[in-house]
Amino acid sequence: MSWLQQTDLNDLPGPILVTGATGFLGGLLVRRLLAAGLAPERLRCLVRDPARAAAGGLPAASLWSGDLADPAAAGLAAAAVGVPLVLHLAGTLKGHRPADYDAVNVQGTERLLAAIDAAAAPAAHVVLVSSLAAAGPSVDGADSAALPAAARPVSWYGDSKRRGEQLVVERVPSWTILRPPVIYGPGDAATRLMFRQACSIVCAAPPRPQPLSVMHADDVVAAILAAAVRRPAGAILPLDGPERTDTHAFLRAMARACDRRARLVRVPLGLAALAASASDCLGRLRGRSSYFNRDKVRELRAAGWVADGGPAALALGLTPAIGLAAGLRSVALAEGFVRGAG
DSSP, X not given: OHHHHHSXXXXXXXXXXXXXXXXXXXXXXXXXXXXXXXXXXXXXXXXXXXXXXHHTTOOGGGXXXXXXXXXXXXXXXXXXXTOSEEEEOOOOOOOSSHHHHHHHHXXXXXXXXXXXXXXXXXXXEEEEEOOGGGTOOBSSOTTTTOOTTTXXXXXXXXXXXXXXXXXXXXXXXXXXXXXXXXXXXTTOHHHHHHHHHHTSSSEEXXXXXXXXXXXXXXXXXXXXXXXXXXXXXXXXXXXXXXXXXXXXXXXXXXXXXXXXOOOEEEOOHHHHHHHHXXXXXXXXXXXXXXXXXXXXXXXXXXXXXXXXXXXXXHHHSOOOOOOHHHHHXXXXXXXXXXXXXX
C-alpha cells in the first residue's frame, strides 16, 4: 500500500483499456485506480453487460460494451481507439474441454490484439495478466519465467494461457506478462470454496503436499499497477508471495485463520479423478463449470507450483507485503468464517 500512496496514477498514459473489469481481480484493480483519483473517463472497461456492471459499482463513464468471446460483438474496436495502455485481465478459469478455455484465453486475446491493430495503436503497451499454470510445474521457481514457446503447462487451462501469451509476444511491440500463482482474497468464489473445504468436518487433500506459491489479491493488484507505471518491455514476470507454503499447509492455515483445525484426509489422485469426472458431468447437466474438474486434477498431479519472484521485484520496484497468516485472517473476517477484531 505504501507504493500506491507514493505513486501518482494520474501520470499513467490514458485512456486505459481494461478487460476483465467485472471479475474478482479486475474489479479490485479498477476500484484501486478510481480510489487513487483516476478519472472514470480515463478508464475503458470492456464489459458484456454495462447495466449489470454499473449495478455492481463500476462508474457508467468507464463502461464500454463488448465481449472478447463473441466475434460478432461490437464495441471492442471502438474501445481500442487511441489507447496507449491495455491491462488485459479477462480469462476463463473453468471449463469441460480445451475449447472452453480457448474461447477467451486464446481467441479473446487474439480479438483484442486485432482490435488494437485495427485502431492503429501500435504503440500501445499491453500488460497481460496470465498465470503460473502457463509456465508449468516447478518446485523451486526454475523456468517459471520461461518464454511461452519453451513453457510446459500440464493443464488445458495452462496451455490456453500459454498460447495467449504467445500471441502477445508475437504481435505486440511493447508488452509485459505477469504470471501470478494461486491468488486468494475476500470476495473471490474460489477462495471461499477453499475455506469451506479447509473448515469441513474432513478436508480432502492431495496424497503428498505440493510446494506452492500463493499471493493475496491486493499484492497482485499492486504488481499490475507497478507494471502499468513502469511498463518493462518484453518482461515475463512470475509473481510470488512473501512466503511459500504447500497444499497441505495452506489448507491448515486457512482453517487456523478461522480458529479451527483442518482434518486432512489424503485422497488418492485416481479417486480424485473419478470425483472430478462426476463433477464435470454434473456441470454439463447444469450448464456451468466447476472449479474442481479433470483439468484441476492434472495440476494436482504436478510436483509443485512455485514461482521465482526475484525478477518481478527488480523490474517492478516492489515486493509483496501481505503475509499468509494476516492475509488469510482478513479473508476469514471479511467472509464471515470468523467473528471478532482479529
